Amino acid sequence: MTIPISTYLIYLAISIALTIWVGRTLHKNGRVFLVDVFHGNETLADSVNHLLVVGFYLINFGYVSLALKLGYLVETPQGSIEALSFKIGMVLLVLGGMHLFNVFVFNRMRRRANPQHHPPVAPDEFTPIQQQEA
Amino acid sequence: MLWLTVLYDPECGLCRRAHEWLAEQTKLIDLNFVPCASEEARHRYPQLNHDLTKKDLTVIGDNGAVYFGPKAWLMVLWALTRYREWSYRLAAPELLPTTKRVVSLISQTRYQISRATGLTR
Numbered sequence: 001m002t003i004p005i006s007t008y009l010i011y012l013a014i015s016i017a018l019t020i021w022v023g024r025t026l027h028k029n030g031r032v033f034l035v036d037v038f039h040g041n042e043t044l045a046d047s048v049n050h051l052l053v054v055g056f057y058l059i060n061f062g063y064v065s066l067a068l069k070l071g072y073l074v075e076t077p078q079g080s081i082e083a084l085s086f087k088i089g090m091v092l093l094v095l096g097g098m099h100l101f102n103v104f105v106f107n108r109m110r111r112r113a114n115p116q117h118h119p120p121v122a123p124d125e126f127t128p129i130q131q132q133e134a
Numbered sequence: 135m136l137w138l139t140v141l142y143d144p145e146c147g148l149c150r151r152a153h154e155w156l157a158e159q160t161k162l163i164d165l166n167f168v169p170c171a172s173e174e175a176r177h178r179y180p181q182l183n184h185d186l187t188k189k190d191l192t193v194i195g196d197n198g199a200v201y202f203g204p205k206a207w208l209m210v211l212w213a214l215t216r217y218r219e220w221s222y223r224l225a226a227p228e229l230l231p232t233t234k235r236v237v238s239l240i241s242q243t244r245y246q247i248s249r250a251t252g253l254t255r
Contacts, residue, residue, distance in 0.1 A: 111219070116218070119135065119195075119199075119209060120211075120212050120221040120222050120224075120225035121201065121208050121225050123195070123199035123200055123201055124201060124202050125199075125200045126197075126199055126200065127179050127181050127182045127194065127198050127200050128179075128180070128181055128198060129178060129179060129194075129198050130177060130178050130179065
């Protein structure tokens with residue numbers, strides 16, 4: 001196998017493995033948040049969780065695929081490792097960004113669904129209320 | 135808390151506009167609007183200092199808790215689905231002094247603002 005081909009194959013193997021690992025983490029740990037957001041409706045939570053993870057995979061695999069092309073010829077093993085490290089670094093950054101964005105979305109959904117109940121400020125005084133005639 | 139009574143100034147155009155805007159917002163708790171120092175307000179809250187409610191926005195909870203001025207504004211925000219988070223943010227110790235200053239300024243100049251923006255009817 002030539003050096004360029006093996007570089008591409010190693011890139012694909014590592015990128016796909018990383019994406020699947022992050023996707024599974026998101027799937028496993030995001031579920032708890034969603035169950036909370038949907039007030040214990042587990043069917044709905046699982047459904048939304050699945051849809052989110054599919055979106056995550058599509059975007060990441062799309063990026064991995066688009067970023068495959070090197071644009072120059074790798075001739076030495078050293079060049080191959082350097083190219084791999086750059087490409088995988090980019091994939092990691094995109095994965096990290098996507099992952100943090102997902103966590104942010106989950107947290108925001110949870111806060112929206114469970115508003116705090118105590119008033120933001122303490123009252124100045126208390127006054128009796130005249131009961132209204134029905 | 136299930137509802138808040140808002141004692142607003144019916145003579146100020148800005149307040150009427152705010153009232154219309156509030157009526158359109160989705161709420162986490164109900165808001166009842168009563169003109170300040172009106173017959174109805176005096177009847178509902180016989181022991182309240184009604185002269186004070188003419189000076190600044192007043193909000194009263196269903197438990198009789200009274201909030202004046204900036205606190206009343208924060209309570210109104212707190213009642214709205216979209217702005218509850220903001221009510222906590224603006225009431226945080228770092229921001230509360232600024233919130234109070236801005237709200238008092240708007241409150242004191244409400245007639246001038248109404249006139250300048252053509253909200254007087």
